[in-house]
Amino acid sequence: MPLLMAFRRWWAIFFVAVLALPTIGLVTPDLPGPMRTVLEPEEHWWEDAARRLDPYINNAFGFRGAVLAAHRRYLRFIDAPQGERVLQGENGSLFIRDNNALEQSIGQLVRPDAIADFVRVTAALDAKMKALGGHFVAMIPPNAHTVEFQDLPSYARRQKKAPTEYDLVDERMKAAGIPFVDLRPILADGKKDGRVYFRYDTHWNERGALLAFNAAMAAAGRPDLAVTPEEAYGAPVDKPSGDLLRLGGLDARDPPDQKLPWKEPFAEREEGLTPLTGVIEGGKESNLFPSQAFETGHAGPRIMVIGDSFTHGFWPGLLAARSSAFVWTHHQLCNFDQGVIDRFRPDILIYAPTERFFLCAGKKSGAAK
Template identity: 60%
Template structure:
């Protein structure tokens, strides 16, 4: 009688294959995963393996990216509150753990195809604007992880390498002749005199918003459209909220965040005169409703293709400086090009935040 009957041999093969999967996963291609917080086992790990070795194993098992992605999908499916959505940094600072923003800012995740796709889109948009006598500007608001790098956990700061995706985009945009605004040095310089990005929120604060708008106007060759901080920002005051605080259910920290109440040209108009026929209708529950406003005064026609970093915060600024101002979401490069053609901007600004740079699907043509 054979040791293994024929029908059992296949089960043996399958069982053996399953046992080898973790080993294969150590070298096989994997999905992107959160940073490994333990890069090596502690010294003399064999003396207390449960304490000294387990953290390392939990960081390096095979197919780690696929397993963690599946787990995240599962907890979202069952309605978990995602209490680990935020990474806690120095002095209580919070950072987004989603969208691979941390890995991207540290240079641990660099996607050449993402860099190529956004540069190719920018080249097409630049050619279009040149052909129509306008100016095209690309401006990338950095992740909070990039702007407030010093507040990241110590282990994360040690993992910083170059080049990052932002580095490569900046380099290739300039090589392609695209007017590109690198906000990192601008924000770094401004931080010497006050915060530019909230500590408990994924967005830049009002100072950062104003710096970004002014940098875009200067890059477009219209420094006369820049708005002075004293005209747009009130004195600093505590901010007791933040999207990361809401997402995690964490209490308001002490000290709280700092905000600069908008005033004058930074305040959005209450009853703007909307320009019909520019955008195709979007669902009422879409959080990124496009708009085009006739301001009723002189100035260039300005259009921004951006996201939550510019949606509301630049509305008042744009309306104060333009004869017509429009905004729509970039849809990860899949925005409606027809809206640009109908609006006919003199200045077109493409401004996805750093973590939203990669194109998804087919870019706008």
């Protein structure tokens, strides 16, 4: 009896040819593909092949360009994010994967040293403001994963653990007597009247930003500076773009996000504002988020915000309308220039790093001590 019956021999040839394709692809023309990031296996790869050899194989398989191009087309066909930076959630929602934001929000990542650093930095800022006779407020704008937890994939929701880093920060700040606003219940309550975060963008929307601003003013002892939604913004308009769509290589989605255009005088502007000189020193700036320092020409407290994109893109108009002078500067992971506080001498200082950026990086020369 032959090893292979006649009708099976053609199938054997076919399967051998298919198995040989990756090898053939190594020496035949291919479509252009992304630049290879690993050009050769690590030394002694056989001792830990899963870690040392896999990266090379992932960069050197046959027909790499064609396979990756087909994969991209497939992801676009099913409207799924490309790459590893964007997470697809429920109801079409998107979430950033950078900086372990998902693991942080569901309590799978807890860093006691980072929490201790946050308490230490805010305690020093609180002491400085008390010495200046002003008010200090700390707050952490939550990750979208924290506020829109119900839209995370079901596997992520099932892995939620307590306490999270945010829970521990809130607990430690209260124990230390440092003014801290837990924005989570405020934003959760605000969701009863509509979205407070964009669906396809990393950030909160104008409703969320206004809720946080008003909470900061109340915590600073100036509830009179709060702005009502009716004063602040107009009817919603479509926002077809979003940083998560861009990062995920996705087209505009339907329905689109909606933004709320700021009304005057709460829209960001520079007209009518006088730049403050001698407050911001060159060479100590964030490249993406340059500092702002202005006098507004009307009465009000001097307000300074140390924040990031959550406040940089949403609060300048509010600050201009509610202060006699204001400064916004980036926290730079605790490496901000603390000399700005001494030169500006604010009445209200707000420290507001986003949840995934609240930790401190290594100190640099001239940074906050």
